[in-house]
Amino acid sequence: MNIRTRHDAIVRHLRRSGTATIDALAAEVGASRRTVLRDIVALRDQGFVIHSEPGRGGGLQLDPQSMQTTARLAVAEVFALLISVAAMRAAGHLPFSGLADAGLAKIEKTLPPEKVRDLRRFLDCLHVGKLSPAQDLSDIGSIDPDLLPTFEAAFLDRLHLRFHYHDAKGRQTRREVEPQAMLILPPLWYLVAWDPARADFRHFRMDRISKPNIVDGTKFRQRHVPFDEDVCPYSSLPR
Amino acid sequence: MNIRTRHDAIVRHLRRSGTATIDALAAEVGASRRTVLRDIVALRDQGFVIHSEPGRGGGLQLDPQSMQTTARLAVAEVFALLISVAAMRAAGHLPFSGLADAGLAKIEKTLPPEKVRDLRRFLDCLHVGKLSPAQDLSDIGSIDPDLLPTFEAAFLDRLHLRFHYHDAKGRQTRREVEPQAMLILPPLWYLVAWDPARADFRHFRMDRISKPNIVDGTKFRQRHVPFDEDVCPYSSLPR
DNA sequence: ATGAAAAGTGCCAAATTTTGGCACCATTTA
DNA sequence: TAAATGGTGCCAAAATTTGGCACTTTTCAT
Numbered sequence: 001m002n003i004r005t006r007h008d009a010i011v012r013h014l015r016r017s018g019t020a021t022i023d024a025l026a027a028e029v030g031a032s033r034r035t036v037l038r039d040i041v042a043l044r045d046q047g048f049v050i051h052s053e054p055g056r057g058g059g060l061q062l063d064p065q066s067m068q069t070t071a072r073l074a075v076a077e078v079f080a081l082l083i084s085v086a087a088m089r090a091a092g093h094l095p096f097s098g099l100a101d102a103g104l105a106k107i108e109k110t111l112p113p114e115k116v117r118d119l120r121r122f123l124d125c126l127h128v129g130k131l132s133p134a135q136d137l138s139d140i141g142s143i144d145p146d147l148l149p150t151f152e153a154a155f156l157d158r159l160h161l162r163f164h165y166h167d168a169k170g171r172q173t174r175r176e177v178e179p180q181a182m183l184i185l186p187p188l189w190y191l192v193a194w195d196p197a198r199a200d201f202r203h204f205r206m207d208r209i210s211k212p213n214i215v216d217g218t219k220f221r222q223r224h225v226p227f228d229e230d231v232c233p234y235s236s237l238p239r
Numbered sequence: 240m241n242i243r244t245r246h247d248a249i250v251r252h253l254r255r256s257g258t259a260t261i262d263a264l265a266a267e268v269g270a271s272r273r274t275v276l277r278d279i280v281a282l283r284d285q286g287f288v289i290h291s292e293p294g295r296g297g298g299l300q301l302d303p304q305s306m307q308t309t310a311r312l313a314v315a316e317v318f319a320l321l322i323s324v325a326a327m328r329a330a331g332h333l334p335f336s337g338l339a340d341a342g343l344a345k346i347e348k349t350l351p352p353e354k355v356r357d358l359r360r361f362l363d364c365l366h367v368g369k370l371s372p373a374q375d376l377s378d379i380g381s382i383d384p385d386l387l388p389t390f391e392a393a394f395l396d397r398l399h400l401r402f403h404y405h406d407a408k409g410r411q412t413r414r415e416v417e418p419q420a421m422l423i424l425p426p427l428w429y430l431v432a433w434d435p436a437r438a439d440f441r442h443f444r445m446d447r448i449s450k451p452n453i454v455d456g457t458k459f460r461q462r463h464v465p466f467d468e469d470v471c472p473y474s475s476l477p478r
Numbered sequence: 479a480t481g482a483a484a485a486g487t488g489c490c491a492a493a494t495t496t497t498g499g500c501a502c503c504a505t506t507t508a
Numbered sequence: 509t510a511a512a513t514g515g516t517g518c519c520a521a522a523a524t525t526t527g528g529c530a531c532t533t534t535t536c537a538t
Contacts, residue, residue, distance in 0.1 A: 034529095052486085057535075058536090084324045
């Protein structure tokens with residue numbers, strides 16, 4: 001039996017039986033007592049928490065909390081998870097963000113370095129704050145599911161983005177802008193973009209954006225986005 | 240160099256260099272040509288797509304599409320990720336929830352079946368809604384980081400939970416309750432629990448709970464929790 | 479108290495796996 | 509045609525893993 005297979009068999013048997021002695025495990029996996037002892041050490045090194053009680057009536061016990069899973073994820077999925085957790089943490093009061101962060105850190109470590117760079121650049125464009133309690137949230141629409149892939153590409157390649165925008169008064173306009181940042185004030189999401197036609201920053205509520213697409217052509221340059229409450233108070237954002 | 244480390248080094252070098260010959264790889268990782276050839280076979284077995292061109296100007300090339308991340312996560316971390324995404328989606332307007340869901344589905348598939356059962360039971364206890372816009376959110380505190388592991392264990396094993404609670408008027412009480420569900424009205428989180436002393440359900444704001452710990456002893460029974468807005472209007476929740 | 483049952487450690491030789499070297503084949507291109 | 513490249517089979521050397529043994533410590537039942 002392969003060493004890896006044996007480790008798996010030991011974990012499975014420990015899960016099933018609750019408490020097991022080393023000799024029982026050795027018989028189960030067809031290895032010697034000494035080898036099983038070494039396997040236990042290896043498993044502990046891998047992060048499995050295995051309690052042991054010496055003496056009569058003792059044995060080994062696997063802490064089910066320490067069970068680990070191995071998943072293969074596409075890079076885009078990791079992006080989505082990261083953004084979810086970042087946004088959730090920023091929404092405040094996510095009791096479990098510490099654990100989620102730890103999980104994502106592990107995932108991030110397995111990504112190729114340039115992907116991590118991309119990811120950080122994208123997350124840098126993400127600014128999360130708290131909406132003022134006075135904000136009226138009665139008319140939130142849903143966000144075009146096509147937005148993520150388009151946004152991601154536009155942000156990472158710094159390409160112009162074209163879309164339809166419906167403002168609070170129901171007017172519809174056609175925009176072509178340089179996406180600079182995303183502002184999340186849960187549950188509202190804003191795109192912060194430089195509008196070359198107006199030579200100024202504009203904030204777009206993402207649930208009012210439709211038919212987004214990328215304009216192939218020259219790359220725009222990254223600008224410093226003023227997120228300061230004084231310079232750009234949240235109350236001045238589009239409703 | 241470890242065999243596993245060497246495999247990683249080969250993949251990294253292939254990513255960096257685009258095309259590489261076996262001899263170059265061998266020099267890079269400090270192994271023989273023969274060993275690298277064996278490693279390539281092993282990597283292909285693992286699912287990496289490695290194109291090869293024989294002849295002058297040929298070499299090996301890694302298909303970047305075949306790159307996926309593999310991460311080992313603790314079950315608690317998966318829980319945390321799931322809750323984050325579930326809560327974020329429920330908060331509405333998470334543009335990327337589709338992808339995040341797909342990623343989590345993959346992770347879930349790798350969990351042992353009884354863990355999936357636990358997880359579903361835990362998520363069943365999770366009810367997410369929208370807070371009324373009128374809610375005053377000025378005094379939200381932070382949540383005790385010790386809460387997740389304690390809650391998770393209490394929920395899954397159906398054990399009594401004891402904690403200190405500070406109510407809106409600043410009074411502090413000591414509670415021992417049966418945790419039945421969690422109600423998320425972002426950014427507020429509530430614990431819905433049966434209070435045996437008062438023979439009734441109580442809602443506790445999670446940021447007002449401190450020093451949680453589990454009471455070992457008899458398991459409580461699961462109750463039907465009324466989430467209906469009519470039966471238990473959100474406006475009646477503790478402020 | 480004592481003995482049995484259990485975890486845990488150190489060491490060494492045997493067993494097994496991994497590695498390197500070699501000869502050789504197939505394919506491509508200058 | 510010759511050189512450069514991937515690829516295979518085989519064997520002995522090198523490295524790693526395994527089993528066995530002697531030993532320690534802890535716990536529990538008698």
